[in-house]
Amino acid sequence: MDAILFYCLAALALASAVLVVAQRHPIGSALALIATLSALSGIFGLLGSPFIAVLQLVVYAGAIMVLFLFVLMLLNVRREEGSPATGRRVRWAALAFGALFIAQVGAVLTRLELAPSTTPFAASPRDVARLLFRPEYLYAFEATSVLILAALVGAMALARREQ
Amino acid sequence: MTPLTFWQQLAISAALIVVIVSVLLGLFSLMTWVERRLLAFMQFRLGPNRAGPLGLFQPIADGIKLFFKEELIPEQANKWAFLGAPVVAMTTALTSIAVLPYGPPITLPQMRWLPEWLSWLSGRTIALQIADLDVGVLYLFAVASLGVYGMVLAGWGANNKYTLMGGLRSSAQLFSYELALGLSLVGVILLADSLRIADIVASQASGRWGLPGLLSWNCFVQFPAFVVYLLAATAEVNRIPFDVAEAEAELVAGFHTEYGSMKFALIQMAEYVNMITVCVLATHLFLGGWLAPLPGLQQVLGHDLGLFWFASKVAALLFGFIWLRGTLPRVRYDQLMRFGWLVLIPVAVAWILVTATGVVLWGAR
Amino acid sequence: MSEGLLQHALYLSLALFAIGAVGVFLRRNVITVLMCIELMLNAANLAFVAFSRAWGTLAGQVFVFFVLTVAAAEAAVGLAIVIALQRHKDTLDVDAFDSMKG
Numbered sequence: 039m040d041a042i043l044f045y046c047l048a049a050l051a052l053a054s055a056v057l058v059v060a061q062r063h064p065i066g067s068a069l070a071l072i073a074t075l076s077a078l079s080g081i082f083g084l085l086g087s088p089f090i091a092v093l094q095l096v097v098y099a100g101a102i103m104v105l106f107l108f109v110l111m112l113l114n115v116r117r118e119e120g121s122p123a124t125g126r127r128v129r130w131a132a133l134a135f136g137a138l139f140i141a142q143v144g145a146v147l148t149r150l151e152l153a154p155s156t157t158p159f160a161a162s163p164r165d166v167a168r169l170l171f172r173p174e175y176l177y178a179f180e181a182t183s184v185l186i187l188a189a190l191v192g193a194m195a196l197a198r199r200e201q
Numbered sequence: 202m203t204p205l206t207f208w209q210q211l212a213i214s215a216a217l218i219v220v221i222v223s224v225l226l227g228l229f230s231l232m233t234w235v236e237r238r239l240l241a242f243m244q245f246r247l248g249p250n251r252a253g254p255l256g257l258f259q260p261i262a263d264g265i266k267l268f269f270k271e272e273l274i275p276e277q278a279n280k281w282a283f284l285g286a287p288v289v290a291m292t293t294a295l296t297s298i299a300v301l302p303y304g305p306p307i308t309l310p311q312m313r314w315l316p317e318w319l320s321w322l323s324g325r326t327i328a329l330q331i332a333d334l335d336v337g338v339l340y341l342f343a344v345a346s347l348g349v350y351g352m353v354l355a356g357w358g359a360n361n362k363y364t365l366m367g368g369l370r371s372s373a374q375l376f377s378y379e380l381a382l383g384l385s386l387v388g389v390i391l392l393a394d395s396l397r398i399a400d401i402v403a404s405q406a407s408g409r410w411g412l413p414g415l416l417s418w419n420c421f422v423q424f425p426a427f428v429v430y431l432l433a434a435t436a437e438v439n440r441i442p443f444d445v446a447e448a449e450a451e452l453v454a455g456f457h458t459e460y461g462s463m464k465f466a467l468i469q470m471a472e473y474v475n476m477i478t479v480c481v482l483a484t485h486l487f488l489g490g491w492l493a494p495l496p497g498l499q500q501v502l503g504h505d506l507g508l509f510w511f512a513s514k515v516a517a518l519l520f521g522f523i524w525l526r527g528t529l530p531r532v533r534y535d536q537l538m539r540f541g542w543l544v545l546i547p548v549a550v551a552w553i554l555v556t557a558t559g560v561v562l563w564g565a566r
Numbered sequence: 567m568s569e570g571l572l573q574h575a576l577y578l579s580l581a582l583f584a585i586g587a588v589g590v591f592l593r594r595n596v597i598t599v600l601m602c603i604e605l606m607l608n609a610a611n612l613a614f615v616a617f618s619r620a621w622g623t624l625a626g627q628v629f630v631f632f633v634l635t636v637a638a639a640e641a642a643v644g645l646a647i648v649i650a651l652q653r654h655k656d657t658l659d660v661d662a663f664d665s666m667k668g
Contacts, residue, residue, distance in 0.1 A: 039207070044571055048578045055582050055605055059589035064598050065282075065357070071601050072350070074582075078608055079343075085575065085619045090630050092339040094611075097634050100346020102604070102641045104353065104376060108369060109645045110597060111357050113652055132591035136584045143580050150576070152569050152620045159619055161627045162335060163396060169624045170631065182635045189639035196646035199653070 044084050051077035063117045068106050075099040086159040089166050209321060217331050221303060222295065229473045230260035236523050243527035270462035275360055278459070282358025287460070287467035290351025294471040294478070297344040300337040301481050302330040302399060305491040305507030328399070337398040338390060341482065342383055345437065349375050351471065352446070352456050359459035367455035370534060371439065371446035377541040378436035378443075384549035385429040388556035389419050389486050398482075402490030410563075415494040420487040425552045427487045429545050431521075434479040436541065438472060440522055442529040443537055480518040488514045575616040583609035596651065596658050600644050607637050 050073065057070035075098045082091035170179050205213070234249070234257060241248025250256035274283060306328040315322060334340050349372045356368015390396060393404035401419075409417035420427045436443035446455040457468050484490060491507030493499040499506060532540070582605060589602030611630045618626025648658070655662055 041571060044574070048574070051578065052581060052585075055585045058598075058601060058605060059585055059592060064595050064601075067598050067601055071605065074605065075608060076347075078612060081575065081578075081612065082615050085572075085615050087615050087618070087627055087630075088334070088336045089339070090611075090615060090627055090634075092336050092343045093631070093634060095343035096339070096346050097638055098604075098608070100343065100349070101376065102638055104346075104349055104372065105641060105645060106597065106601065107350075107353055107357075108372075109649060111353070111365065111369065113649065113658070115595065115597065115658060129592060132588050135591070136588040139587065140580060140584045144577070147573070147576050147580060150573070152572050159622055161618070161624055163339070165624055166627045166631065169628050175628055178632060182632060182639075186635065186639050189642050193642040193646035196643070197649045 047077045047080045087161045089163045267466045277360040279358045282354045286355035287464045290471035293348040294474040299331040304329040338396045356456035378433045381545035382433040385426040388426045405489040407496045418489040438476045441526040442532045445534045484514040579609045579612040
């Protein structure tokens with residue numbers, strides 16, 4: 039059952055990811071990315087991380103992508119023109135890079151010896167929170183809150199019209 | 202009790218899905234009639250009372266009318282977004298009902314007349330909940346965040362500047378008040394020490410800190426959070442006084458201007474199902490779920506009255522929503538955003554600080 | 567969750583990352599490039615979660631938490647910059663912003 043769900047979600051994630059890159063209309067890409075993020079959230083749930091799965095939906099699919107869609111709709115972005123001005127060479131180079139990358143990292147991954155622990159794994163919010171507030175991660179945790187504040191102020195300052 | 206096999210669990214879940222979705226959609230039709238009649242009485246008129254006895258067939262008549270209306274799609278509209286938006290809205294609305302319990306766990310009686318392959322049902326305790334997630338409350342936030350897309354797609358897909366403005370404004374309203382909604386629930390979660398809805402209901406049992414009966418419900422113990430939740434929930438489901446999204450005087454009809462017939466019916470259905478979901482969640486998190494006001498009233502003559510108490514609390518909240526609609530005028534959009542960000546969120550955060558201090562000093566129970 | 571599935575989760579992460587990287591090269595719209603970067607970040611998240619499950623430690627989850635937060639901040643600032651750029655040059659083509667070239 040886990041396997042069936044995983045392969046369905048993985049197929050959905052891959053298909054949507056290809057659509058993100060291949061779609062001409064940026065809003066179509068955004069919607070495809072939302073589908074990818076939701077599929078990934080499902081896979082996180084299958085991998086025993088319910089907290090991260092829900093957080094992915096709340097933060098990524100529910101907030102960041104809404105921001106993307108807002109900007110796309112407010113800037114009234116139209117369909118992209120056809121082939122890039124730099125021609126077909128760049129396209130082939132990009133695909134060759136992608137293939138080479140997959141080959142190299144794939145070579146490492148196939149030689150990986152994964153022995154998953156047999157103890158049932160469920161990363162509940164309580165467990166993750168206990169880890170987050172320990173001294174080794176506490177500073178980073180508090181620093182991210184300052185980071186978000188800085189991003190908030192920065193985004194507002196960057197996007198306002200010159201008065 | 203022998204543990205259930207995968208197929209038995211699947212059968213129970215399938216049956217629960219069918220029952221819960223049918224009851225909710227039936228409740229939606231009933232709500233349309235109830236709302237129109239109650240609003241009419243509040244406005245000193247009668248409301249629909251012609252179709253059938255007391256006008257009870259009015260929802261059926263509305264459904265038939267909407268079914269036969271012409272399906273219009275504006276020429277320049279993005280077909281996928283235009284047709285997909287009501288689907289997204291309805292899907293998220295129905296997905297959110299999966300984690301809520303609709304009554305106390307019921308224990309089936311011993312049924313000796315069942316055939317062999319159904320005998321595992323005898324005496325089985327079933328929670329009236331499709332999915333009992335450990336992160337139930339967080340899951341509802343996630344689905345609420347996804348609910349914004351119905352509006353955004355509807356507003357943009359119709360290729361109409363009014364719907365686009367309306368859609369963007371409504372989604373901004375929605376995710377602003379989602380923050381306040383989430384923050385108001387943190388205090389409740391701190392006291393219950395769990396994100397599971399059944400645990401939160403159990404934490405409101407009588408006797409918390411020595412308080413009798415209904416005084417240990419979260420609506421009294423966490424009163425500011427309750428007020429923030431109710432206001433934020435009203436804004437989340439686009440009800441008056443926060444319904445600038447659909448007001449006829451503003452932006453035509455907001456994001457659903459170009460929708461008619463069954464697509465409009467789907468959007469309305471999604472909105473009502475959201476309203477019912479929000480009321481059920483408020484009942485579980487603040488009003489004690491299926492707990493009786495006094496412990497003695499929970500079991501009468503050997504029968505568990507939990508379902509009755511739960512239904513009456515949800516009905517009271519729904520009546521409250523309709524009452525608000527009949528009483529208050531609409532809030533202007535900038536007043537709405539100001540209220541959400543500058544009043545509700547600071548109040549919610551301050552209350553979290555108070556609750557957290559209390560939990561550290563005196564413990565959660 | 568068997569070892570085979572964990573392995574395939576890692577392959578999926580690799581594929582998503584490669585698709586995102588190719589997208590960054592191929593697309594001309596700045597916002598689409600940003601979206602492909604988000605795709606790459608998500609591929610990395612998937613790898614973290616898969617390994618966290620494989621080794622049974624929770625450090626992977628914590629890392630994903632931080633990646634989510636930083637990605638949110640980065641998306642906000644990135645989009646604000648895009649809006650400012652659009653106001654300046656009235657186009658969202660990546661090739662148009664080449665004043666620092668050469």
